[in-house]
Amino acid sequence: MDYLEKLHDAVLNGDPATAISITEKALAENIDPHVLINDYMVRAMDEVGRRFEKFEYFIPQLLMSAKAMKGAMALIKPLLVGDSVQDISVCAITGTVKGDVHDIGKNLLGALLEGGGFRVVDLGTNVSPEQFIEAVQKHEAKLVCMSALLTTTMPGMKTTIDVFKEAEIRDQVIMLVGGAPVTHHFAEEIGADGYRDNASAGVVLAKELLGIRK
Amino acid sequence: MHLKIISCEVFQQELSNCLSKTTNEVEIEFISKGIHDLRQHEMKKRIVKSIRKNDDKGFDAILLGYGLCNTWVYGLKAEITPLVIPRSHDCIGILMGSHTKYENYFHNNPGTYFQSVGWMENSSNSNSIKKRSLKKLYGLDMTDKELITQFGKENLPYLKARLDQTRNYKKITFIDTQVEMSKKLSKAAQEKAESNGWAFEELEGNTRLLQRLVDGVWNKNEFLIIKPGEKVKQTYKEDLIESVKATP
Secondary structure, X not given: OHHHXXXXXXXXXXXXXXXXXXXXXXXXXXXXXXXXXXXXXXXHHHHHHHHHHOXXXXXXHHHHHHHHHHHHHHHHXXXXXXXXXXXXXXXXXXXXXXXXXXXXXXHHHHHHHHHOOOEEEEOOOXXXXXXXXXXXHHHOOOEEEEEOOOOOOOHHHHHHHHHHHHOOOHHHOEEEXXXXXXXXXXXXXXXXXXXXXXXXXXXXXHHHHHOOOO | OEEEEEEEHHHHHHHHHHHHHOXXXXXXXXXXXXXXXXXXXXXXXXXXXXXXHHOOOOOOEEEEEOOOHHHOOOOOEOOOOOEEEEOOOOHHHHHHOOHHHHHHHHHHOOOEEEEXXXXXXXXXXXHHHHHHOHHHHHOOOOXXXXXXHHHOHHHHHHHHHHHOXXXXXXXEEEEEOOOOOHHHXXXXXXXXXXXXXXXXXXXXXXXXXXXXXXXXXXXXXXXXXXXXXXXXXXXXXXXXEEEEEOOO
């Protein structure tokens, strides 16, 4: 099983071809898919996030790591259908709020959430409060991550939280906010559960607030 | 009044026209638009440097030719001379002449890339800015050649699709303030829109906010005056910013 460390390294170094070939080999040898995910890939993505947070990794490197993990997960996922562990993985909804079409940061968060073991449903950009609510209900999500890159669209985060309150489902979800103009103070003011200034720290906060051990 | 204006260079032509019509004595300083591409605190540091240099020179006020622009303005303190800033998200609201008009247009046209003569004329950055830019910090400035060398040709389409910050844009709106080069650059903006497969619209600009700024007509709903000892605070309301007492 020594070769499995290469799976960790392939995700860390953003090498999709190696990540896929090692996963194929491991699955052919009946190695537990959960071991591949939790002991190798999640650990690698944690390190990717740490490096990104410290500006040791650029966005292209993070994207390549995400691609490597996604490639390996595509082989693993069919084996997890009906699996109890998969079923209980926490669903996170990500989206850029209404009026805003920027998504680089939001997509990085999505990649790191997936890397951290979340089931991510991405609603894309220009997402209305009603679309967030619909997705939470449909996927029984526990986490909502909203992004905005502009001061013009930031108020959409407050509107979304207010609509969740009106629909009486605000208490059922953790709502996090992020994006260039967003601050801790803004997050507090609009009633969000938290804010971080980078995707990696956002994942750590989400786990903390949801009581998920690292 | 004896005023100093420290402004983004995107307003160069519009402000020159406004200054030719004002009765105030206004000293002007332009700062490179490129500082918008730096980290927020670095942008702030650069503008504050110019403010402090002029703080004790006896101006009646120092005017700022900026909007919230990347939120640089939050926490900005007035020390000796009062500061005056238009209430606008960015230069586009200022060039439209109305923050409300901009907000309405913005929300009715998601995914719009705004352009003006000043924007287009100052679109390339100096090497010093490039080196310190957010693009550089995050690796968003990598060329195709660099991406291929580091990640392989097969990964280029995947990376390019995710690194393009304008990939969800659908429209270019050119704000025409009737300055030199307006026609030529509007045409260039239209051609860019066409080559991207985006819609194009030309909107008539309005320099009334810039004129009022240099004329000293600072009505409360359009301008924020920060008195010495006060600082700028975000409001999350239509007025965008307010001034509060700064803690020493």
